[in-house]
Amino acid sequence: MKKFLKIFGVLLLFLLIYLRLSIYPQLDLISGFSAKSVASGHFIDGRSLGTIQQGDNDIDKIDWATNKIEDKQRFVTSNVYGLKTRKAIYREGLGATLINDEFDVNKTYEVPKRNKTRNNLAFPFGNLEPKDTLFSNIDYDKLNIVVDNAFDKKAEKNKRTRAVIVIYKDKIIAEKYADGFDKNSKILGWSMTKSLTATYFGILQKQGKLNIMKPAPIAQWAADERSKITINDLLHMNSGLEWEENYGKISDVTQMLFIAEDMTQSQINKPFVGKPNNTWNYSSGTTNLLSGILRKQFKTHQDYLDFWYSSLLDKIGMNSALIETDMAGNFVGSSYGWATTRDWAKFGLLYLHKGNWNGEQLFDPSWSNYVATPTNGSNGKYGAHFWLNTNGDFPDVPRDFYRCSGYQGQMVAIFPSQDLVLVRMGLSEEFDFNGFLSGVISSIK
Template identity: 50%
Template sequence: MKKLKWAFALLLVGLLIFGYINYPKLNLISGYASKNLASNVFLAQRDAYFVNTVDHDMPLINLANAEVDTGKKSASASVFGLMERTAVYKEGLGAVLTNTEHQKHNFSIVPERNQKRDTLPFPYGNQGDKDTLMANVDYDALEFTLTRAMQDSVQKTRSLLVVYKDHIIGEKYSNRFTKDTKILGWSMTKSILGTLYGILEYENRISLKYRPFQALYNTDGPKSQITLDHLLRMQSGLAWDEDYFKISDVTKMLFLDSDMTMAQAKNEVIAPPTELWNYSSGTSNLLSGILRKQFSTHQEYLNFPYSKLIDRMGMYSMLIETDLEGNFVGSSYGWATTRDWAKFGLLYLHRGDWNGDRIFADSWVDYITKPTENSKGTYGAHFWLNAEGKYPDLPRDLYSANGFQGQRVFIIPSKDVVIVRTGLEEQSDEQFNTLISDILKTIE
């Protein structure tokens, strides 16, 4: 009996220690579950049960109990009844996690969209595909490659789209997903945000030599030397911990902060600019905040991505969610259909020219694909690169927008190809190397 009591006591102590260590994480778990559920249900129009049982079937997140309130357009989640978090949805802005400050958010100011009806086929319109077969494409082999990738239950691919010479030559979707399903790009949103700076530069409204800390925050110390170029290349020298499996800079920013643009700005300088390359979602949201300060009103800021890029190209499904202060969460929360993600890739394949409408300078592509110092040839300016052969069987000129869970827009200029892959499971470099190589082999 004494041994049993001791065993029970030790178990109780162990549970208390485990609870003490992990209790703060419950905030992040319930925050992720409620935010993700609200966005998927109200923005992407997906089934709540499917999101809870499939999308949230991952370590720790599967501990959350999340429910939707359709009347209030919100979703709430808790872990064993503890640390409940609620996310609310506003048309035009997306879903946002609430906290004690959420009543300050002005939900009445939303982007003004200009979504014209068109009669053009993809990619310059939304009225179907060009009816074209190309003699140098092995369609049977491509179909086999895409089908095999979709059937791999481990990789959990949700959509695959192959565009060659502006034509869709292959397109596949998993169960419950279609060409009209909006999919979260996660960090592919960073490439959208970076492009907005390319537009500002093309319009002579900003310089990449601009020093935001000196100009906006009256900083005279080491931060004053940081330029937009340093931020776009993730080499500012500011401290940042990008770890999604613990309480870190990035998880606190995404699930606790009302103003996500200030998380990186508050951190200390740990190295001179260019000396250290450090991937940072906080840097992208800092850039979103700097972008906002280029406009005299909040409305102008909210309109800018849509009027100058998104709606201008007919990517009408795309939406970038905001934080509680009305800032675009440029690090993580861009949504679009697979076809609209492909249009973004095609804009870069055409070096900023969209059917005769120049959106950014031709030279901007050279800038974002120039390898950043100390990144080992894998990073440019808010785009990922293959400059050093990370994918050994793929062209070195390949570059991509990358996101969590294996979201990708691959741009391959030498092959005149854009490939979009979305899914629920992160893929290794080896897996992507094989998939993209097999796809390219079907085009002679």
């Protein structure tokens, strides 16, 4: 018996050491992710705590967290078995922000000024319901089967699709939502937000206020070799700077999203591990650095906040859209963009029409070609904050297809040669996108 207890004690000691070294440091990130996710889902889209925990937060380790919503004071606290409590606050116009103990919740803050003027036009160029349109070249029976098959059957939890919309020649030809979601549900796009962020550089360049081929205006780089990094390099994720994009552990990206006060600074102090325009490395830190560069283009923080909506989101009627901010008040351009499925589709249509929105040119037509041109070192997979199919990663889908893509399989797919935009929102990347996209295309004769 004594020998057994001794062995048990040694094993228990090793277990405690393992937990302390490998798990405990992650608790900040686990409770941080959970608090932020619950606050955003509840206060932005009105989801219940149970719905969020059973859907958005049923991720390995994240489901360890215990969450509490304070509706009156509009914040959420989360902890892991009573340890590492984190707090996320909600502020109208800025969304949910994960905060630390030093954050002054009573400090005044600026919010974007929105122009959500409604017009009498039908979707997509207005706020009215789309007009029913039947195309003789579409096999609607086949199309509906493809769309239905994108969703789980009852009691299944595999594909986890929440919404699908298919738009052909500016008309909705298919639209479907999972139980609990509809056309008004706001859904997080995760890294699809990167494509939004990049678009502001195209807008500013068309306005003659920015030249993306010039060196990035980063004071910390002025005296060393990093001064050669251009905005163009950053837009292509091709700066040559060090960055680890790994969501399964403590890494650059998880520390930025769940610890950093000012996310625009996370990439700045990284050293070279390659050369500009020669070393592609996907980096959310780069996108938030670009958000910081956008801030430098405006005299006031209010102007910076307003620009994201007045020049793009409200301009094309993405009135449901919300980009959340970090503790320093910067838009988290890498990850935290919310919108309805229909509004995400409007963004795809803007690119399908090469920056022209109902007669107004928001960015130069060449910009859509720019973002869809492969960057050096990406093996044809990546352009300028958009993912590509140049090398046929989706073998049964046209090569000119390009897309906004986000964690858990969010996608805005743009098909220039088919005059087609598709949106799929969901909770799993274990989804047959090649089969789904090719199935929709084959239904159009």
